[in-house]
Amino acid sequence: xxxxxxxxxxxxxxxxxxxxxxxxxxxxxxxxxxxxxxxxxxxxxxxxxxxxxxxxxxxxxxxxxxxxxxxxxxxxxxxxxxxxxxxxxxxxxxxxxxxxxxxxxxxxxxxxxxxxxxxxxxxxxxxxxxxxxxxxxxxxxxxxxxxxxxxxxxxxxxxxxxxxxxxxxxxxxxxxxxxxxxxxxxxxxxxxxxxxxxxxxxxxxxxxxxxxxxxxxxxxxxxxxxxxxxxxxxxxxxxxxxxxxxxxxxxxxxxxxxxxxxxxxxxxxxxxxxxxxxxxxxxxxxxxxxxxxxxxxxxxxxxxxxxxxxxxxxxxxxxxxxxxxxxxxxxxxxxxxxxxxxxxxxxxxxxxxxxxxxxxxxxxxxxxxxxxxxxxxxxxxxxxxxxxxxxxxxxxxxxxxxxxxxxxxxxxxxxxxxxxxxxxxxxxxxxxxxxxxxxxxxxxxxxxxxxxxxxxxxxxxxxxxxxxxxxxxxxxxxxxxxxxxxxxxxxxxxxxxxxxxxxxxxxxxxxxxxxxxxxxxxxxxxxxxxxxxxxxxxxxxxxxxxxxxxxxxxxxxxxxxxxxxxxxxxxxxxxxx
Numbered sequence: 001x002x003x004x005x006x007x008x009x010x011x012x013x014x015x016x017x018x019x020x021x022x023x024x025x026x027x028x029x030x031x032x033x034x035x036x037x038x039x040x041x042x043x044x045x046x047x048x049x050x051x052x053x054x055x056x057x058x059x060x061x062x063x064x065x066x067x068x069x070x071x072x073x074x075x076x077x078x079x080x081x082x083x084x085x086x087x088x089x090x091x092x093x094x095x096x097x098x099x100x101x102x103x104x105x106x107x108x109x110x111x112x113x114x115x116x117x118x119x120x121x122x123x124x125x126x127x128x129x130x131x132x133x134x135x136x137x138x139x140x141x142x143x144x145x146x147x148x149x150x151x152x153x154x155x156x157x158x159x160x161x162x163x164x165x166x167x168x169x170x171x172x173x174x175x176x177x178x179x180x181x182x183x184x185x186x187x188x189x190x191x192x193x194x195x196x197x198x199x200x201x202x203x204x205x206x207x208x209x210x211x212x213x214x215x216x217x218x219x220x221x222x223x224x225x226x227x228x229x230x231x232x233x234x235x236x237x238x239x240x241x242x243x244x245x246x247x248x249x250x251x252x253x254x255x256x257x258x259x260x261x262x263x264x265x266x267x268x269x270x271x272x273x274x275x276x277x278x279x280x281x282x283x284x285x286x287x288x289x290x291x292x293x294x295x296x297x298x299x300x301x302x303x304x305x306x307x308x309x310x311x312x313x314x315x316x317x318x319x320x321x322x323x324x325x326x327x328x329x330x331x332x333x334x335x336x337x338x339x340x341x342x343x344x345x346x347x348x349x350x351x352x353x354x355x356x357x358x359x360x361x362x363x364x365x366x367x368x369x370x371x372x373x374x375x376x377x378x379x380x381x382x383x384x385x386x387x388x389x390x391x392x393x394x395x396x397x398x399x400x401x402x403x404x405x406x407x408x409x410x411x412x413x414x415x416x417x418x419x420x421x422x423x424x425x426x427x428x429x430x431x432x433x434x435x436x437x438x439x440x441x442x443x444x445x446x447x448x449x450x451x452x453x454x455x456x457x458x459x460x461x462x463x464x465x466x467x468x469x470x471x472x473x474x475x476x477x478x479x480x481x482x483x484x485x486x487x488x489x490x491x492x493x494x495x496x497x498x499x500x501x502x503x504x505x506x507x508x509x510x511x512x513x514x515x516x517x518x519x520x521x522x523x524x525x526x527x528x529x530x531x532x533x534x535x536x537x538x539x540x541x542x543x544x545x546x547x548x549x550x551x552x553x554x555x556x557x558x559x560x561x562x563x564x565x566x567x568x569x570x571x572x573x574x575x576x577x
Contacts, residue, residue: 002033002071004055005078007085008040009066017541018089019066025088026070031077039125040065063127064560103557107135110535114554118527121184122171123147123538128560129172130154132537137161137169142527144184145171145226146538152233155226159237163520168241174224175202178209182532182549185224185542193218194315196252198242200225200259204286204304208258211308217315220252221528230262236270237520243270245523247277254280254314256307261285274298282310293495295358296503327504331459332422339363339505340415341386341425342408344401345467348427349388352498359502360384366391381415384505386425402434405441412442416449416460422508423461424449425501427494428483430468430476437474439482447486461504462488465497 019037026035036053038044040061048054053069061067068085072078104110107120120136122129126149136143143162150172162169170177177184181192188206190213197219199205209222223246225238239257246252257274262285274281275296282299284307293300299314301307339360343349349367356363365386366378375382378393389401389408401408408426415421428438435441446462453460464483468476480490491497533552536543546553 002073003075003078004053004069004071005075005082006055006057006067006069007082008057008061009068010062010064017539022068022085022088026068026081026085029081029084031073032070032081033073034071035081036067036069038067039063040067103555105557105559107132107139107535107537107556110554110556111139111141114533114535114552116531117533117535117552117554118142118530119144119179119184119532119534121146121534121536121538121542123536123542124558124560126150126172130158132558133158133169134161137165137167140165140167141535142168142523143170144177144224144534145169145174146185146542147171148173152228152231155228156234159229159234163237163241166241166521166523168223168523169238170224171226173202173228174226176205176222177224178219178222180221180529180532181219182551183545184534187222187545188213190222191218192220194220194251194253195256195311196220196246196249196254197222197256197258198225198239198246199223199256200227200229200239200262201286204258204260207304208256208284208308211305212312215308215312217308217312220249221246225259227260230259230266230270232263232266234266236262236266236273239270240273241520241523243274243277243281244520245525245528247279248522248525249529251529252279254282254311256311257281257283258307259285271298280314282307282314295355295499327507328459328461329504329507332508333419333458335420336422336458337505337508338381338418338420339384339423339425339501340381340418340421341501342411342415343386343388343425343427344390344408345427345429346388346390348429348465348467348494349386349390351494352386352425355495355498356384356386356502359499359506366393381418387411402429405435405438409441409445412445413449416453419456419458421460422505423463423501425497426462426464426488428464428466428468428479430466430472430474430479432473434474437479439479443482443486443488446483446488450487461501462486463491463497463501464488465491465494467492467494 023035023037026032034051034053036048036051041063045054053071058067068082070078070081072081104113118141120141121144122132123146124132126147129145129147129150133143133145155172159169175185176187178187178190188210190209195212195217202224205222205224209219212219223242228234229238230236246255267285275298280297280299282301284301299310301310341352353363353365353369362373363384363386364373364375364382366375367388368374394407412424415424450460466476466480470476483490534546535554535556537556537558540555543553543555
């Protein structure tokens with residue numbers, strides 16, 4: 001008749017890999033039917049119950065207790081198996097590949113053993129992980145926090161303390177990272193290259209990084225943040241620190257920012273922060289809607305493949321993706337700051353409003369997206385304004401503005417006389433049914449408006465998007481040439497015209513600078529680019545992976561302080577300060 005024998009070791013700790021291997025070794029012993037080797041958490045007790053291994057003495061065990069249970073063909077064989085536990089653990093340690101004659105029992109001793117190590121990898125149980133991470137920060141080390149089940153309050157506290165010291169806290173629940181070509185946790189071997197990466201998604205980081213490699217690109221660094229970093233509570237602190245240090249890294253030419261859908265307010269803040277960087281940033285907030293493909297130095301993508309491909313193309317110098325723009329800011333007079341758009345195409349005006357929402361705090365219109373910004377009087381502009389002259393209010397008893405430019409000419413002249421107007425944005429729609437020669441009516445007015453502004457000591461920028469083809473009856477090339485001769489800046493893409501206009505007036509208002517000074521101490525770039533070495537606390541397999549990559553690594557023979565007594569541990573932590 002089968003028999004179950006158990007042993008409970010109070011406050012004992014082994015990493016989860018050793019526990020798994022010990023359980024398998026016990027189960028493989030002769031006449032053993034099943035075995036369980038787990039910490040006595042409620043979840044693990046449930047698993048033991050499902051396996052028929054939960055006996056009464058285990059039910060009272062504490063979460064910090066190690067439970068060993070063996071089911072064998074008889075009581076003698078079950079007891080014999082239990083007596084082999086220490087030998088099996090010792091055998092596992094003797095054949096491991098960590099290769100250390102001495103295993104330090106504290107982070108402080110490990111740091112003295114490997115003084116050049118700037119990183120500490122932590123994969124201890126979640127209830128201990130914050131305390132170990134605090135110790136790592138006190139030692140001045142960056143933290144790769146693989147452990148999960150760390151409270152949100154603990155995460156916020158860790159990241160704030162790290163930010164004060166210029167130390168990255170990647171995690172909790174950070175599964176992968178690549179630092180100067182060295183993979184941490186679960187990571188692929190990706191060639192070195194000019195692309196830096198920040199990701200709140202572990203497997204997402206891996207997928208994009210391997211696609212970058214497969215497409216011929218490579219990475220400088222890939223920094224994990226943990227899945228809650230872009231929540232409203234954490235506010236993207238690790239992501240911001242990562243963006244800032246990668247922007248300073250001379251080897252990084254383009255940055256990827258990858259995350260599951262972030263908190264909307266946090267996303268806006270991160271996007272604003274990224275726009276203040278000097279390098280292109282490819283952003284994929286998976287499933288997070290974006291109406292744009294590009295805004296300034298930011299490129300928005302929706303799939304992992306699109307993200308990798310965009311970064312590789314930008315890094316290779318694809319001019320169509322980079323599109324850096326210089327604005328004639330020094331030509332404008334103080335006080336000139338507003339954009340006035342006079343559209344004949346309602347949908348073009350609508351797209352302009354959508355795009356400008358990424359550049360300007362408010363754009364008024366007679367057909368606004370946000371009703372809060374409806375013009376009080378459609379005939380009078382307010383601050384930044386886009387007017388759809390094709391709306392019904394303007395076409396009663398009058399031809400559509402695609403055929404009749406009289407109203408637009410009047411409005412253009414009045415907008416140009418406003419000393420606060422910096423830029424006038426127009427669409428010119430060609431084709432059958434439209435005005436046979438728009439440039440004949442609009443170009444002279446544009447030329448005079450710019451000359452009058454110049455006489456008044458102002459500079460007036462006029463931006464025109466010409467919507468047509470080379471086969472249209474108006475002769476698109478001739479139309480464009482005459483508008484340019486009048487001093488207008490001509491585009492064929494409404495998207496590009498509006499983005500140019502938005503970027504210019506934003507720059508005039510000084511809005512293209514970072515919103516505020518970084519709320520953290522910058523990360524020392526040398527900690528990423530120098531020779532890599534690390535201290536590992538927890539899963540020995542992480543040390544083995546580091547050694548396999550020929551870098552310095554020390555495994556800590558860690559056990560919970562105070563035998564795992566949480567009250568005593570809290571007291572010891574408080575005494576350390």
